[in-house]
Amino acid sequence: MKESQPSAIYLKDYTVPPFLIDKTELTFDLDEATTIVTSRLHMRRNPASGKSTAPLILDGGEDVKLIGVAMDDYALPPxxxxxxxxxxxxxxxxxxFVLTCETLIEPQNNTRLEGLYRSSSMFCTQCEAEGFRHITYYLDRPDVMSVFTTTIIADESRYPVMLSNGNEVERGKTDEGKTVVVWHDPFPKPAYLFALVAGDLAVKKDVFTTQSNRDVALQIFTESHNIDKVDYAMEALKRSMRWDEEAYGREYDLDIFMIVAVDDFNMGAMENKGLNIFNSSCLLASPETTTDDSYLRVEAIVAHEYFHNWSGNRVTCRDWFQLSLKEGFTVFRDQTFSADMHSATVKRVEDVSFLKTAQFAEDAGPMAHPVRPASFIEISNFYTLTVYEKGSEIVRMIHTLLGEEKFRAGSDLYFDRHDGQAVTCDDFVAAMQEASGVDLTQFKRWYSQAGTPIVTVTDEFDSATGTYRLTMKQETPATPGQPTKLPLHIPVRVGLLDEQGIPLSSVVENLQADEHVLHLTQAEQTIEFTGLSCQPVPSLLRGFSAPVKLRYDYSSADLLLLMSTDSDGFNRWSAAQQLAVNELTTLMSQAIDGKPLEVDSQLAQGFSTLLHDDTLDPAMVGLILSLPSQAYLSELANPIYPAQIKQAREYLKRQLANTLSAEFERTYHLHSIKGDYQPTAEHIAHRSLKNIALSYWVETKSERAQLAVSHQFESADNMTDQFAALGMAVSAQLAAAPAMLAAFYEQWKDEPLVVNKWLMLSASQDQDNALDTVKSLMSHPAFDLKNPNKVRSVLGGFGQSxxxxxxxxxxxxRFLADQIILLNKRNPQIASRLCTPLTRWKKLQPLLGEQMxxxxxxxxxxxLSKDVYEVISKSLV
Incomplete structure (x- = not known):
């Protein structure tokens, strides 16, 4: 442990910068051993600062060597x-004045993958959040926005492609024969949006015509052997551009939009103005090497980064505490886009399932923080599910409270009012409130309060008057640094069903409808529904209208009714999940007590009804058939008994498989699609249901089911089906699984992204010798400790074993801790993210918790680095 530990930075201490940078002129002389960076910063004192004598303080990195500094061409002596x-x-x-700095950096030795570094044979950058200071000295903060001109000098035989932000404005040669390319971005931006790429790359070109009839050149760059895998990303980009024009009225503003795929990247992708840099795993796609889930992920991430052109670039965040201003809003935009492109219900279920599993766990852990944090030690630790996913839910609630038309008016006002500015979450809410006339004063507490609210609902029915009353109570548990919580403004979407599942119309506050949005604003509230002829079954929190934990005492019959008949697809899934949780909770208690497992499963009845209804959306049925994950059950449990949760899940899945064996076999064959692979919503739906049915059927260990798995693995013409079959063989521990794993690697050893899937599946095997397997994988030729994707695959997979x-x-x-200590020096961001499984020690059963x-x-x-220190120290408080 360091003698002097890193100190926190606080939102309350924010002050405007004492200096501004109107123009930034950068020159990069790229070389194999060293890179010389020359910056000319056109600076002036900030009139809003009030600090007329403040010194100039520029941020730098420990890996930046200053060669010389000049002010207005006067070379400053030391x-x-x-x-x-x-x-x-x-x-x-x-x-x-104009400040000129000349610095020396060594990108090839940059293992932290921040600033300018080498990935394979190319130069590339990652500057969010504070990476630019590892390139040169600068006011590296998001509220300093500047117009950038970038000159790249390099050997064209090695680096024929030289890219930066904006439009290319000049190209020439130096006296030594090097190529010079100049890029200019006319839109002011903070340094975190700066990008540079230089390498020997292939390009896919296309054109998009905007709503104002301008042609925008589209270019996607990859290493030559991957250029055949970018067609889907290009089409996704064009769909995103058109959708943003239609849904938000936002048109692209430069003459060219570029994307570059990079193998070594800490994040998924980066929205640098006009030059997005992507982790290869988030961009490349082909039927043979990419699963359906990955196709959808590519589309969503391409959309997300493109949408940032307005929600993040043209309007950016004032400081890093406001990170959700751009990320939460943009996640909401990409989720809505994906819902429009595919099944809205399926998309909502997938997003909420992830939120309830991972973000709720974050809210309940030592790193719990508000969507707008009050403090941080290392900002990289706050690219979290809370900032992104919960931040998106906050925007979604505003959309629910305002309605489509007023929300659009609010977003138009926000973009028009703050174009070219660095602003706050309060500015976003103010625009929404002003444009709609809806008071959002109390609602803003969502930004400042951490934790997941618990909404407890009770009800009563007066048959004499036909009045149904719902009493709702809200409570948010204490979180680190926030022991006391105030009531939030929570929109609760509610429908009522009769005993056959038919919607009931009712009156709430003089409004008659089949569905109502209730406004829970107090610690306890009672809402009356009138005009009812029978006691209803409530369909609560439809569409997951707020990110809360709902408590209502549903009977098994109620849950079966909702699961089978509710018009709200999300709540059909939610009812099935709750029914499964109830049964799994019984089984987990038996396992913890050492008793034989036994349960009278009502779930089988519901599943049977779904499997015999061929009119339903296959994707929706597949989601309902999926049992709650080990991670979600762990989030619900306190304390967590990992082995017993696993035992309960395996038992229930086998019971369902054996009870419904014929139905699963029928479903598997019914949804086996003939013809060429297509990543369309319809085909993805059929494949998802087919594979979930096979995953149950194989649990029966019947010879026909095992043959079906083997046949699908060997004959599949797409990665979705082949990898699904391999995963089933490993999960069910079929005798053929080791041979299938070996064959899969041999087939795909020259495709790194597919090998990463193999690494993760191999590392996640639930066997007593799993640790030995992981150690051998880390010595495998396919593994590289310098590559974040491979580290995540092996160590992330191991965490699932x-x-x-x-x-x-x-x-x-102990093994994971060893890897964190090792990576702490090499790549602090990745090391910090690997700490997450260890932060749950307080919830684990005592023996395991003490070990952790x-x-x-x-x-x-x-x-320790600041990144790792912050997570570990907070976890031990």
Whole structure:
């Protein structure tokens, strides 16, 4: 542990920058050993600062070597500036001046993958959140927006492609024969949106015609062997551009839009103005190498990064505490886009399932924080599910409260009012409130309060008057630093059903409808529904209208009714999940007590009804058939008994499989599609239901089911079906699984993204020797510790192996801690993210929890980066 630990930065301490940078002129002289960066910053004192004598303090990195600095072409001698804690400090400045800095960096030695670094044979950048300071000295904060001109000088034989933000404005040669390319971006932006790429790359070109009839050149760059895998991404980009024009009236503003695929990347993708840089796994797609889920992910991420052109670039965040201003809003936009492109219900279920599993767990853990955090030690740790996914839910609630038309008016006002500015979450809400006339004062608490609210609902029915009363109570549990919570404004969408599942019309506050949005604004409220002829079954929180935990005492009969008849597809899925949770909870209790497992499953009845109704959306049926995951059940449990949760899930799945074997076999054959692979909503739906049916059928261990798995694996003409069959063989521990794993690797060893799937599946095997398997994978030729995707595949996969990761001797936890300590020096961002499984130690059964805590303490004793220190230290409080 460091003698002096990193200190926190607080939102309350925000002040405007004392200086502004009107123009930024950058020159990169790229070379194999070193890169020389020259910056000319046209600076002036900020009149809003009020600090007329403040020194100039520029951010730098420990890997940046200053060669020289000049002010208005006067070379400053060493006594006129100093470097302290990676900051360049100049005491005497004019009110307006040009500062020139020459720095030396070594991109090939940059293992943290921030700033300028090498990936394979190309140069590339990642500057969000604070990566630009690893390139040169700068005011590296989002509220300093500047017009950038970038000159790239390189050997064209090695780097024929040289890209940066904006439009290419000049090309030439140096006296030494190097190529010079100049790019200019006319739109002011903060340094975190800067991008540079140089390499020997292939390109896919297309054109998009905007609503104002301008032609925009579209270019996607990859290494040459991957260029055949970008067609889907290009089509997704064009769909995104058209949708943003139609849904938000936002047109693209430059003459060219470029995307580059990079193999070594800490994140999924980055929205740099006009030059998006993508992790290859989020861009490349082909039927042979890409699953349906990955196709949908590519489309969503392409859309997300493109939508940032307005919600993040043209209007950006004032400071990093406001990160959800751009990310939460843009996630909402990409989710809505995907819902419009495919099944809205399926998309909503998938998003909420992820939220309830992962973000709710974050809210309940040591790193719980508001959507707009009050403080942080390392901003990279706050690219979280809370900021992104819960932030999206906040925007969705505003959409629910305002309605489509007023929400669009609010977004138009927001973009028009703040174009070219760095603003806050309050500015976003103010635009929505002003355009709609809806008071959002109380609603803003969602941005400042951490934790997942619990809404408890009770009801009563007065048959004499036909009045039904719902009493709702809200409570948000204490979270670190926030022991007391105030009531939130929670929209609760409700429908009522009769005993046959037919919707009932009712009156609430003089409005008669089949569905109502109730406004829960107090700690406890009672709402009356009148005009009813019978006691209803409530369909509560339809569409998951708020990110809360709902508590209502549904009977099994109620849940079966909702699961079979509710017109709200989300609540049909939710009812099935709750019914499964109820049965699994019984089984988990039996397993913990060492009793034989036994349950009278009502779920089988509901599943049977669904499987015999061929009129239903196959994708929706597939989702309802999916049992709650190990991770979701762990989030619900306190304490967590990993082995017993696994035992309960396996038992229930086998029971359902054996009870409904014939139905699953029939469903498998009914939804087996003939013909060429298509990543369309219809075909994806059939494949998803076919494969979920096969995953149950194979649990019967029948010879026909095992043959079906083997046949699908061997004959599949697409990665979705082949990998699904492989996963089933591994999960069911079929005798053929080891041979299938070996054959799969041999077939795809030259496709890195497919090999990553193999690495994750191999690492996740639930066997007693799982740790030995993972250690061997880390010595495998396909593994590379420098590649974040491979690290996530192996160590992320290992975390899913209950028998391996949660061994009672603590060896699984010890192994992960060793890797975190190793990566802490190489790539702090990745090391920090690997800490998450260890942060749940307080919820684990005592024996495992103490083992895990011991590993956290061992990590804390090391000399840690800010990234890792923040997560580990908060976890031990």
């Amino acid at each position: 006594e006129e500036y100093r470097i302290s804690e990676n900051k360049l400090i100049i005491t005497a400045t004019a009110d307006e 209950v028998s391996g990761f949660h061994k009672e001797d603590g060896s699984g936890y 805590k011991g590993e956290l303490e061992r990590i804390l004793a090391e000399d």
